[in-house]
Amino acid sequence: MPTILGQNQYGKAENRVVKITRDGDTHHIKDLNVSIALSGDMEDVHYSGSNANVLPTDTTKNTVYAFAKEYGIASAEQFGIHLARHFVNSQEPIHRARIRIEEYGWERIETSESGSRFIGADEVKHSFVRKGQETRLTQITYDGERWEVISGLKDLVVMNSTNSEFWGYVKDKYTTLPEAYDRILATQVAGRWRFNWTDDTQRAPQWEKSYAQVRKHMLQAFAETYSLSLQQTMYQMGSRIINHRSEIDEVRFSLPNKHHFLVDLEPFGLKNDNEVYYAADRPYGLIEATILRDGCEAHIPQDLTNL
Template identity: 70%
Template structure:
């Protein structure tokens, strides 16, 4: 039976570009990891040995560096829009570009203000410490016609030490879990959210949008009295849609980082929800999308 070439894409992955702005003694930095994936009229590259339609991955890497100079990096999203548009609009065989970006945040190092030692503090304009916490993500796709922008974050680990229950679930012959009326709820948030902007009009203020979406996710996690991690997931996604008009869809992947109460009775001790074992594997994994009515979801399922 004959076979055909299906979906395919290629490009340079994980180009690590750091852009420094030195307009004053107070430097600014942007630290990105950029992955390019191009699709189009590429049958010959796969079938005949002709690379006439192939823009080398090395060139996509060079373009990332050159654009960091030519356009600067205002935000990961805006940088991705520049790149995606360039690859499609300037290479006839390339019909679609998908740019994925990770961004690592840096804080300024502060040293004591000498005029007020141990009270005020002064930032050192060229010294930075990596923020840790979450990694910011962005995915920009362009097909020559319109853009699709999905912002996100990952590795944001949160914990509620109370206000979480889990009971009333299905019991079958393989059930041993005891119902819980006060448990620890911890998860490492991976979130992606799709913007309604598709190329027409001004781009949203991506930096401001990110700050607020992140804040709403944290607040919803903290303020929700939870009967399941699913319920918390829904509260987090809804909170974003209720507050950020530029966002149409939110998808969350929430591993349940189990904290099991240690049985201290063999040692003559009572564990009043004080001592927990933080387990690695296995872990519950809860995934879900919340989107505006009438909008077709675009964020891929992992």
């Protein structure tokens, strides 16, 4: 049976690059995991094995490190844009580049008062501890004319210990879950947001400021929403981002419900007044949705693991 070649891409995945910027005695860290995927006129290498149009994946790896020195890393987005533009514009057979980046945050270590004097956080210049709250993400796609930038985060665990209810749901003969009028609401946020910056004639967003503001509005919405469902809270998180950040047209969340169930203490003669819970890691409810600026179409894949 005859066959034809479908979608294909190649590149070097998970290039770990750490850039130290030395501002006198004060150091700054950018820690990235960069994955590159290139596509274009690649039929011959699949059909006949000819590598005439193939830029070696080892070269793409070397480019990551060279660009870290040549351009620095102002932001994950800007670094990815430099890479994508380079691969498409410098190699005629390459028509499209997709750069995916994970960024791992670091913060300065605040020393104790055990020494002769206390060194405040603003005086610690070269010692860091890896942040553990979330991993920052971005994906940059470029075809020589148009850009698509989707940024986001994963593994951001949040909890409201009250101001959450869950009742009034459908019940059938298999329903055993009791209604809750004061419960813990906790989730591990995986979120992506798409920028409406698409070509070089537009003014690019301030990537670092945008990430900080999106994260702030996301967390504020989570904290301030009196929740009757995780879906309601999720929608408020996305709506708040879009309403406050004009550079973003689409937000997608995947929120696992990290269930906390009250422990029955009556066998021990104790009353559990919403104080003692056990955290169930599985199975878990998984709530997902896309929130769009009115008039915009969705572009972020439903499966966030595909980014």
